[in-house]
Amino acid sequence: MRELTIEDVRAAVKGGSVFACGGGGWVDHGLEIGGAAVAVGRPKLVQVDELPDDAIIITATAIGAPAGRDWEMIGTDYIKAVKLLMDNYDGKVVGIMTPQNGMSSTINGWLPAAALDLVVVDATGDIRAHPTGKFGTMGMAGRIDHETIQVVVGGKRATGSYLELVVKGTTAKTSSVLRTAADMAGGFIAAARLPLPASYVKKHAAVGGVSLAIELGKAIIEVEEQGAEAIIQTICDFTKGEIIGSGKVIKKDVIYSGGWDIGTIVLDVQGLPLTLHVMNEYMAVDDSEGTRLSTFPEVITTLSTKSGEPVSVGDVQEGMELAVLRVKKEYIPLSSGVKDPSVYPEVERALGVSLVEYAFQSQE
Structure with missing residues (x-):
């Protein structure tokens, strides 16, 4: 376990931008939300093996299209999405992971983790960014025997597109509902979803995905002046x-x-x-x-x-x-x-x- 710093934020955005594969959010948004995380608290990055098998990990993300221009997500939207999930879930949430790396998505969970005294788990649902939430669900998309919970919060207050939604059901069906909500909210929305035990994450996630983005970012920063x-x-x-x-x-x-x-x-x-x-x-x-x-x-x-x-x-x-x-x-x-x-x-x-x-x- 180690404390994440503003240097980690910058590196995560740099490295995450490579793994963004053309999507994965925005650099400015990543720096803003990551900077807020290390300003309001002391987010800690933990290896999934450091957690007991029954520790519950949730996924924090943003859902939508990178070219969407009518969206609004502020830091409290990420926090509220996680809080709503915790309030509607019958279990104790310990950590937060991201479903993918990206320009901002590598640090999706850092702010709510800092604000709600949770840990950031060094694992990703996919090492690179992807178009549907199902890719980042670590094999749960095809499961019809498992009920999950997913939450979205966001939208422009000035235009009346702000909404909050808590939905339960199969991973595939609830993921489709969240995509529609993102479209209705203006193109992008903050989300929290898929509580799973650490034992499952250890077997099915891209373990070490956050550290990989940070280390790549540090390598890039070292040579930036060379062109x-x-x-x-x-x-x-x-x-x-x-x-x-x-x-x-x-x-x-x-x-x-x-x-x-x-x-x-x-x-x-x-x-x-x-x-x-x-x-x-x-x-x-x-x-x-x-x-x-x-x-x-x-x-x-x-x-x-x-x-x-x-x-x-x-x-x-x-x-x-x-x-x-x-x-x-x-x-x-x-x-x-x-x-x-x-x-x-x-x-x-x-x-x-x-x-x-x-x-x-x-x-x-």
Whole structure:
């Protein structure tokens, strides 16, 4: 167990931005909420093995689409979501984890943990960001024999879109309800969900996911003054990743629909198109002949060739020069959630491309 600091906040946002894979929130929001966490309390990061098997861990997150522009989430929304879950759950909550890394999602639970005297658990539901909550549920999405509880809080007070919702049911059904609530609240909303014992998290989460983001962030910060090439090389070295294409964005066809940003981004790579398939995050990459180069759950991230910084889907513009990072799945911890075939069809239908046949292929 160790106390998290403002330096950890900055590093978590830097490293989390790589694992954001084009989504995972916003840098400014992550710094704001993380800064508030270390200002109001002393959040502590614990390894899941430090907790007894029966200790209850919940997941704190934000749900929505990175390009959504009409949302409002303030620090108290994250705290209230966790408090409402604790008030409506028949058990003692000990710790908070995040369902994914991201620009802000790596530190999702730090503020409510600090405010409510809980610990931050060094585990993630997925090492990288993903489009639906089901990917981050550590294999619970397909369970119809388990009732869970999920809570959302947020929305613009000035426009009357603020809402609070407590819902119980199967993980799959309640996750769909939360996505609708996020859309109704303006595109993004704070959430707390899925109380599970530490014994389950130990077996099914991406254990050590928060520390991984922090350490990557520290490595990036050390070389920032050396420029873009040094940053990109450091990211590749740390993650064992590779640049699978680099060029100018020649087309961005991404629209907001039903709580998601869906579409494609095309780069001109030495005169040939490279297509990135987007559902909030980058889910697949195809070359000019339609050959699949990378598929979720691999890490797929766009990096600015000018700054070396990760560029989110919402910030990508035509004319930008980007490098596409791929980290093979053999080099990242994979949770049970991303190994669950039942969570893929919803995304495949939205994108119109196959994912599951590639996601479960043995690594070359």
